[in-house]
Amino acid sequence: MSTETLGEKLRQIREQNELPLRKVSALLDIDVAILSKMERGERKLSKEVVLKLADIYKCNPEELLVLFLSEKIMYEIQDEDLGEKALKVAEKKVKYLKANKTK
Amino acid sequence: MSTETLGEKLRQIREQNELPLRKVSALLDIDVAILSKMERGERKLSKEVVLKLADIYKCNPEELLVLFLSEKIMYEIQDEDLGEKALKVAEKKVKYLKANKTK
């Protein structure tokens, strides 16, 4: 399985597109330093930035978003012994909510 | 399935034990106001408080901790469409980590 972080993946994609941080950060309208840190996991990525990057790199946003969310989840359960159980409970809740979304 | 929050469950347990907020908050060494808000979901619970409460109420800490963690997870994926996918990815990661924990 992929043990790559979202930041690492984004860097990889950027390098494949041969875009310097400078250009991408200009498109994102954020400082080069911040983007650099985001790619190296020193600063958090936001959902908005992830979506904009998917747009810039013309890649599938879903894959990036799932990775983004899963990293946030992993951060919460870090090295908790009960992490797996908590995940299963959360899954049940999500399914329950989905079944009862009376929109 | 149980749609009860951790705070609600803790209040229920406290009432079953017929303990006033005053006494419990003294044992926890936190302000009554904060505990009141924690039970009603207005303030976040910490892992430490949850464990102390399990001790005070002499109940199984695991069940409370799982609920505690699952709520933190739920908060991260809120109403994300990709929440369920992210949960599955996180589960794989947890299993991967568990299999490779070379302590």
Added chain:
DNA sequence: ATTCTATTGACAATAAGTGTCAAAAATAGT
């Protein structure tokens, strides 16, 4: 009515997250 219990909101203190900038380090091109 008085006492015990619980809730609410205002406030300060602290911590966490974010943006900006400039200098230093690394890399690439000539």
Added chain:
DNA sequence: ACTATTTTTGACACTTATTGTCAATAGAAT
């Protein structure tokens, strides 16, 4: 080796979140 460009690093200010303290209010019980 020199210069350009790109990337990294750290310091700083600024904003936002979180947390604790307290007092006033409301509710419940006797």
